Amino acid sequence: MRRIMILCLSAALVLGVTGCDFFRVIAGRPTSSELEAKREALVAQDIADQQARERERFVRDSILAAEKHIADSAAAEEFFNAAKVTRLHSRSLPGLNAEDFPYRYCIILAGFSQPGNAEAFSARLKEAGYEPAVLHYKRGVNAVVGICPTNDFGQLQPAYEKVRQEKFCPKDAWIFIKDVAE
Numbered sequence: 001m002r003r004i005m006i007l008c009l010s011a012a013l014v015l016g017v018t019g020c021d022f023f024r025v026i027a028g029r030p031t032s033s034e035l036e037a038k039r040e041a042l043v044a045q046d047i048a049d050q051q052a053r054e055r056e057r058f059v060r061d062s063i064l065a066a067e068k069h070i071a072d073s074a075a076a077e078e079f080f081n082a083a084k085v086t087r088l089h090s091r092s093l094p095g096l097n098a099e100d101f102p103y104r105y106c107i108i109l110a111g112f113s114q115p116g117n118a119e120a121f122s123a124r125l126k127e128a129g130y131e132p133a134v135l136h137y138k139r140g141v142n143a144v145v146g147i148c149p150t151n152d153f154g155q156l157q158p159a160y161e162k163v164r165q166e167k168f169c170p171k172d173a174w175i176f177i178k179d180v181a182e
Helices: 002-016 021-026 032-082 116-125 153-164
Strands: 088-090 103-112 132-136 143-150 174-177
Touching: 002 153, 021 032, 032 153, 103 116, 103 153, 116 132, 143 153
Parallel strands: 088 174
Antiparallel strands: 103 143, 103 174, 132 143
16 A cells, blocks of 8 residues: 555656646646636736726716717807807908917907007906907908907806906907818
């Protein structure tokens, strides 16, 4: 009996069976390489699941942001209609040099025939804490001065309501809308 046991142990050593995998195979259990492969598959599945959740969250957040943007724009449109605020598109203002203007919308406060007056008014607006925008005409020395330039129409309503409270804001302030090339 001892001889058989010694022979088995010697055979195991000679065949290179020194780890637990030999006994796992005998017991019908998975080997360490099989366990490692399963662990890697689970980790890969966890990563894929997390990426899928992140994509779903991104899509959901994008949809919510778009819905909010649409609702804000619709509310601003209703507000400007009710307040009878003039909105002029760049195509309806011949000669206005709006190609280089980086924003789509702006609240226009004044028009000037002398560029120096436009710059002085802009400095006054800047002192009041606003971001002025001066748009010049292609010919002549005329310019219009506005504030609160933005690419989001929905942001115009709160900005317009705030600006209307300022002493420098005329009653005939209007909204400039830059037409985008299609």
